Amino acid sequence: MPSLGADMEHGKVVEWLVKPGDYVHRGDLIAEVDTEKTVMEVESFEEGIVAEFLVDLGETVPVGTPIARITGTPADGALVPPKAAPGATPAVQPPLESVGHATPPIRHLAHELGVEIEHLHGTGRQGAITRADVEAAAERSAAPAPPAATPPAAPTPTPTPTPTMGRVRSSPRARRLAAKLGVDLAGVRGTGPGNAVTEADLRAEALAAPLSASVPERGAAPPSDTAAPTAETATATEAAERIAKLRRAVGELMARSKREVPHYYLSTTIDLGAAMAWMQRINSERPIATRLVPAALLLAAAAKAAKEVPDINGFFIDGVFKPSPAVHLGVAVALRGGGIVAPALHDADTLALDQLMERLRDLTVRARAGHLQRAEMADPTITVTNLGDLGVETVFGVIYPPQVALVGFGRVVSQPRAIDGLIGVRPTVTATLSADHRASDGLRGSLFLARIDELLQKPEKL
Amino acid sequence: MNEHEARAAVLAAIHEVAPDVNTERLDANSRLRQDLELDSLDFLRLLENLAQSTGVSTPEEDYADLTSVQRLIHYIAAHS
Numbered sequence: 001m002p003s004l005g006a007d008m009e010h011g012k013v014v015e016w017l018v019k020p021g022d023y024v025h026r027g028d029l030i031a032e033v034d035t036e037k038t039v040m041e042v043e044s045f046e047e048g049i050v051a052e053f054l055v056d057l058g059e060t061v062p063v064g065t066p067i068a069r070i071t072g073t074p075a076d077g078a079l080v081p082p083k084a085a086p087g088a089t090p091a092v093q094p095p096l097e098s099v100g101h102a103t104p105p106i107r108h109l110a111h112e113l114g115v116e117i118e119h120l121h122g123t124g125r126q127g128a129i130t131r132a133d134v135e136a137a138a139e140r141s142a143a144p145a146p147p148a149a150t151p152p153a154a155p156t157p158t159p160t161p162t163p164t165m166g167r168v169r170s171s172p173r174a175r176r177l178a179a180k181l182g183v184d185l186a187g188v189r190g191t192g193p194g195n196a197v198t199e200a201d202l203r204a205e206a207l208a209a210p211l212s213a214s215v216p217e218r219g220a221a222p223p224s225d226t227a228a229p230t231a232e233t234a235t236a237t238e239a240a241e242r243i244a245k246l247r248r249a250v251g252e253l254m255a256r257s258k259r260e261v262p263h264y265y266l267s268t269t270i271d272l273g274a275a276m277a278w279m280q281r282i283n284s285e286r287p288i289a290t291r292l293v294p295a296a297l298l299l300a301a302a303a304k305a306a307k308e309v310p311d312i313n314g315f316f317i318d319g320v321f322k323p324s325p326a327v328h329l330g331v332a333v334a335l336r337g338g339g340i341v342a343p344a345l346h347d348a349d350t351l352a353l354d355q356l357m358e359r360l361r362d363l364t365v366r367a368r369a370g371h372l373q374r375a376e377m378a379d380p381t382i383t384v385t386n387l388g389d390l391g392v393e394t395v396f397g398v399i400y401p402p403q404v405a406l407v408g409f410g411r412v413v414s415q416p417r418a419i420d421g422l423i424g425v426r427p428t429v430t431a432t433l434s435a436d437h438r439a440s441d442g443l444r445g446s447l448f449l450a451r452i453d454e455l456l457q458k459p460e461k462l
Numbered sequence: 463m464n465e466h467e468a469r470a471a472v473l474a475a476i477h478e479v480a481p482d483v484n485t486e487r488l489d490a491n492s493r494l495r496q497d498l499e500l501d502s503l504d505f506l507r508l509l510e511n512l513a514q515s516t517g518v519s520t521p522e523e524d525y526a527d528l529t530s531v532q533r534l535i536h537y538i539a540a541h542s
Contacts, residue, residue: 280522280523283522284521284522284523287513287519288506288509288510288513288519288520289510289513291506291522293502293503293506294502295502295503334499334501336480336481336482336499337482360503361503361506361507364503365507389501389502389503391495391496
């Protein structure tokens with residue numbers, strides 16, 4: 001069960017998109033997963049044959065639980081660890097039985113990522129350890145998730161030495177404390193005798209968890225989650241329950257953000273005269289289906305500016321800010337009936353405006369229909385909220401951890417402005433930035449907003 | 463297209479974009495933005511659906527007048 005966002009704790013498979021015996025490539029969609037927020041399509045992290053499903057449809061399991069077994073070749077053993085017993089530690093380590101061989105470049109990569117190569121199960125020729133194996137292990141060691149290949153464009157979470165996990169040793173006292181702190185023992189690396197989890201480990205974990213994308217917070221979900229019915233018939237009760245869950249998930253993430261992230265806030269008013277005139281001219285020549293909306297221009301400008309000011313684009317994980325080379329622009333989409341999701345427009349800075357508009361429309365429709373894909377929920381490196389569409393002039397957002405910035409655009413309003421010594425009425429928008437002071441300071445934030453302003457003055461180049 | 467047909471087309475288009483809205487009981491004075499909570503992308507989809515079903519292609523300069531369900535029905539009836 002992959003993590004589909006920093007705030008995801010559990011998920012359930014509501015539909016399999018493959019069947020045992022199917023051959024799947026990395027990236028093929030294999031299942032639809034219901035999180036507390038939405039239903040998403042999840043891709044395979046491995047190539048091979050689907051041997052068996054390890055969870056039942058509708059069964060709610062913690063993030064990190066293996067959901068299917070994929071075998072590489074008929075001769076190859078299990079690539080995914082066996083299913084954890086109910087209530088037990090989700091197995092997150094690959095089998096240790098096979099000591100594979102690796103080429104020097106791979107060993108070098110493993111060293112860089114802090115992966116212990118002798119603990120890896122190779123999936124290459126004759127059990128050779130491949131680049132993908134090492135990257136997947138690095139991802140696993142940072143996250144209690146199933147074998148997951150890091151998308152090349154996304155930043156790799158800070159690697160930590162591979163912990164020896166499997167069965168978690170802990171005292172009853174530590175377990176009580178874990179429950180109190182809402183920490184899942186399965187996600188904690190023990191430093192006590194025999195790698196036992198100590199109270200100190202738990203307290204550290206409770207403090208660190210809110211900052212880490214890969215360690216979901218636990219313990220907040222009620223027991224009823226584990227007995228949730230299948231999502232086939234969305235009755236009114238279920239819809240209400242879904243909204244309540246989404247509200248809670250959003251609330252937890254935002255509380256964590258406000259608790260842990262030292263926000264600073266900036267605001268500027270941008271003259272959209274040039275942008276709106278250009279857009280209206282373009283739209284007047286187009287059928288409705290390919291027309292632009294102001295939001296598309298604003299998002300394009302924000303994405304391009306984020307590429308140029310890397311201090312506000314990336315993840316703050318384990319006490320370190322890692323700028324992201326790619327700009328995956330999270331777009332806050334209000335769901336009808338309540339709640340919000342912020343899936344990513346991948347590589348938004350590289351998209352032509354028309355392409356961005358098309359993707360935006362597609363993403364919004366799918367977000368509302370509950371057909372988002374895993375990577376779209378997990379990847380945003382910076383998020384934009386465009387509340388202006390529904391009325392307000394200014395929005396100061398709350399950062400989605402582990403991201404470090406949130407950009408807000410208000411309503412496009414006509415305002416008197418002084419231009420070349422004369423007063424004129426111009427369309428304007430208030431752009432705001434909420435940013436993490438651990439990753440940047442006001443100067444860089446100002447540069448970012450100023451850059452958005454500049455870009456919007458030349459809309460034809462967006 | 464008469465007012466009655468235009469109304470049916472508008473309600474069908476709203477249902478496409480906002481399936482949670484009960485179009486059978488919808489008050490025609492409902493405002494698209496404030497009451498039905500349609501954002502600019504929803505509004506664009508609404509007009510696109512109407513263009514397909516009624517053939518009315520709404521130029522952007524007319525957007526500002528189309529604030530309520532009733533106004534949209536009038537507009538479609540008048541321009542089809």
